[in-house]
Amino acid sequence: MASKEEQKYRSWVEVDLDNFSKNWDEVKRLVGPSVKILQAVKADAYGHGAIEISNIALQNGAAYLGIANADEGIQLRVSGITAPILILSPSSESEISDIIKYDLIPSVSDLPFARLLQDRYLKANRRAPIHIEVDTGMGRGGTMCEEAFEMIREILTLPNIVIEGIFTHLAVSETVNDHNEAQWQRFKALLDKLTQEGISIPLKHMSNSGAILNYPKMHLDMVRPGIMTYGIYPSGETAGKATLAPVMSFKTRIVLIKEFPEGAGIGYGRSYITDRPMRIATLPVGYGDGYGLILSNQGEVLIRGKRARIVGRISMDMCTVDVSHISDCEVGDEAVLLGSQGDESISANDIAGRVNTISYEILCALGKRAPRVFLHKGRADIIEPRLRRVFIPDEEKSIARMDNIIRRCFQTRAKDVEFGDAIYYEMFETLFGKDDRQLELRTNFRYDIKVADFPEREGLPKNIAKDYFKLTTHIEYIKIIRDPVFMIGCARNNEQLAALFEDKQCEYRLLLNQAEDFVVDRDFNIKGIRIDDHDVPIIRAENTNRGYEVWCGGKTLKDKLNRPVKLEIEIVSRKLKINNFFPVYLVYPTRGIQLSFDYEGTKMKNVREISFFAGKHPQPVITKERGKSIHLKLNDGEWIFPTSGVTFVWDL
Secondary structure: OOOHHHHOOOEEEEEEHHHHHHHHHHHHHHHOOOOEEEEEOHHHHHOOOHHHHHHHHHHOOOOEEEEOOHHHHHHHHHOOOOOOEEEEEEOOHHHHHHHHHOOOEEEEOOHHHHHHHHHHHHHOOOOEEEEEEEEOOOOOOOEEHHHHHHHHHHHOOOOOEEEEEEEOOOOOOOOOOHHHHHHHHHHHHHHHHHHHOOOOOOEEEEEOHHHHHHOHHHOOOEEOOOHHHHOOOOOHHHHHHOOOOOOEEEEEEOOEEEEEOOOOEEOHHHOEEOOOOEEEEEEOOOHHHOOOHHHOOOOEEEEOOEEEEEOOOOOOOOEEEEOOOOOOOOOOOEEEEEEEEOOEEEOHHHHHHHHOOOHHHHHHHOOOOOEEEEEEOOEOOOOOOEEOOOOOHHHHOOHHHHHHHHHHHHHHHHOOHHHHHHHHHHHHHHHOOOOOOOOOOEEEEEEEEEEEEOOHHHOOOHHHHOOEEEEEEEEEEEEEOOOOEEEEEEEOOHHHHHHHHOOOOEEEEEEOOOOOOOOHHHHEEEEEEEEOOEEOOEEEEEEEOOEEEEEEEOHHHHHHOOOEEEEEEEEEEEEEOOOOEEEEEEOOOEEEEEEEEEOOOOOOEEEEEEEEEEEOOOOOEEEEEOOOEEEEEEEEEEEEEEEEEEEEEEEO
16 A cells, blocks of 8 residues: 555655665675675665765765765765765866865876875865775776876875775676776785785775675775665676665556557557457556656566566656556556566566666656655655655755745744744754854753762761762763764863864753862763763863863774764762752753752752753653652654653652
8 A cells, every 4th residue: 555655746766774784784794894895875875865865875884985086075964964974086176176175085097187286285284185096997987997096006105185095997797707806806916016015004995885795805994885785786797695675666646547449549659459349447657757768668567466567668758558457546546667566576677678778777767857756664754755856966065045034934934034934943952053053953861860879888978978969870862973082171160161162073062060179080970971871081181271071982983984883971970968959951952851959868858850842742751660660751753842841849
């Protein structure tokens, strides 16, 4: 049965992100844990939707994203993706400014372009990475293999360029043959020479999907899968070497059924004449949707689990199929042009074989103007459908233009310019703050507060201990980390707290207004920091003009970047008893929360919570145990927005 989203459209493309993740599991199985993976997302991720595919690939562990030009990189950057993005094709001089602005990694195939990059990086005060492309037999991009060593030596003298990677591309990787072996030997000889000369390049890569399946020895430091992650085997020869599931389906609905007598012409040019009385169905799909004219009188679709032949010439917006043998089909029935229905299926390779092309072209072309419906975790309503279109750089690279469109939408929705502006500015200030703040999302947020009297064994003088509670807080949540080093801050006043909020490396900050005898580096004690259940080292702790800063992390976290991790922080401090409240604020969009306030064993009285949660379901479930604790919970499917929080208040 079609989902509610699908029922909105006359034709649509389904992108099964669950199958995409299964294909990723196969790639990881084939290359092993020590090999990095670059996900090819050029050409709108082969027609599947570059933004959505990139996000799922990164969640699955992608180290890099591969694109064809700077405009494709801009599209990913303005969508919020911060992972390394490599331009796999040679770039033009006009793209350099965008390469710098949007932190893209160019591939370099010639020395003049490297010198242009050096000049522009120098002016921008940037030192940035590149990858060297070497032509070992592809005959397309890349410097000639015989000239590569001298070019690399020259580029190494350019102070603002870092050679991060070197790669080549196989011409016929989908089959096992001597040419691939010759390319491998040329590339390996170059790599060996670089090593002999003491030149170290961290990332060496040459394997696309075909080579991943056919040539394990060529995996090197990184592989670049594309077509196989979308569920298509590069060739029949590779079909038995992995278990892949198609990711894309293209579907439409019958909009008209008519009965024709023998001798009737169907479509432009009357290229099909009925040879008997026939039942013909019209589908609202044509070459304007990427269903090519060449499929006229030879394509097939699936209706009610049966194959139906395209008859007549395919038009720009329509095509016609013979449904004489499907007597029970009717207007509104689903028709599958690519994908499965019942026991039948039509693959991209099937279509490509009919028209003497390759599956890549079919995927990139099909459903050009159809919305993409993304299936994730078995549901079609987790990720918003998206209209697929060619990316127009100036339309999306201008953040100001995007903001203006959103602001006008709020004005229209509120039916009042001033009120719409108020909503817009409040929302954007809350979510983004200054222009350079990265929007963060957190899930499974847990905050446990344990309040107790100070035990005598902790050595705090009685005249001080009697005025304080011992406060233990445990915070944990899941988020994507962007930096291997982060900071936890303790502010003494609101000015310091505001300064900590401006630091994008500040992961968590706490406001502790205390008496004069409070010594922050003694009484604010971080007992533990863990990521994915592993301890994170503390690098340094220092008092600054914005409070007490504890810096954590290091090189061990580099493999955790740009993917979700569970972060845990435990802090022990002391709090004045007469300061009879404790606030917890949510400053990032958060999905799912558990808050607990445990005061058992203290002399607190009339303990209560004052809460406000902004979101679609703002009412938490509150559980109270008199004299012991208060618990608040919102389930994992409910989003809470910034400015939400709870304050625990008590009497003594």
